[in-house]
Amino acid sequence: MLFDENPGTLIHHTIGNFNIQPDKQAVTRINDSLSTLQQSRELRMREAESSLRKLSRHLHSMNAQHEEAIAAHDSSKHAADMVELDTKKFRIAKAATELEIESERLESELEMLKERLADLEAQGLEGDEATRRERELDDATILRLKIYRSLGIDIEADGAGIFNKAVIRNSRKGDVHVVNIDPKFSRFFYSNYFWSTMQG
Secondary structure, eight states, X not given: OGGGSOHHHHHHHHHHHSOOHHHHHHHXXXXXXHHHHHHHHHHHHHXXXXXXXXXXXXXXXXXXXXXXXXXXXXXXXXXXXXXXXXXXXXXXXXXXXXXXXXXXXXXXXXXXXXXXXXXXXXXXXXXXXXXXXXXXXXXXXXXXXXXXXXXXXXXXXXXXXXXXXXXXEETTTTEEEEEEOOTTSXXXXXXXXXXXXXXX
């Protein structure tokens, strides 16, 4: 009969009929996983606490810098700096406007000079007819003045360009005569007078 067997023997045989080794291994693996997970959580907690402490120190430093900046801020100096910058801005704008006006004036002057140069190039080296006549007249006057000077006579002109004074030098005697030329006397008169003075 079943109940005639020793209970201990029955239990032992019953346990032997169950394969609990895989279950034991599974429990072991679960315990290992739980242990690893716990260690990982503790490591992350320590890292989070370390980061929190760093952030707290950084926040404290930033708060201190902010308080120092507020304490060092001078609103009146800031306003004065802004006024100075505005003044400089207006000065620069004024200078730029003046430079632009001057540039336009120089451009206009350059155009005039270009036109003048074109006219001169068109006239050639001798110039136009009026210029040539004026130069020929000047050349004749210069030639006469050179002749007078070679004779020891310097002819001087007044502010209007009229020759009305002669300085006659007698190199032999070392004399100097100043003669005011009056239009009422003829050239012949002055020629004789100059000659006699030089011969003196």
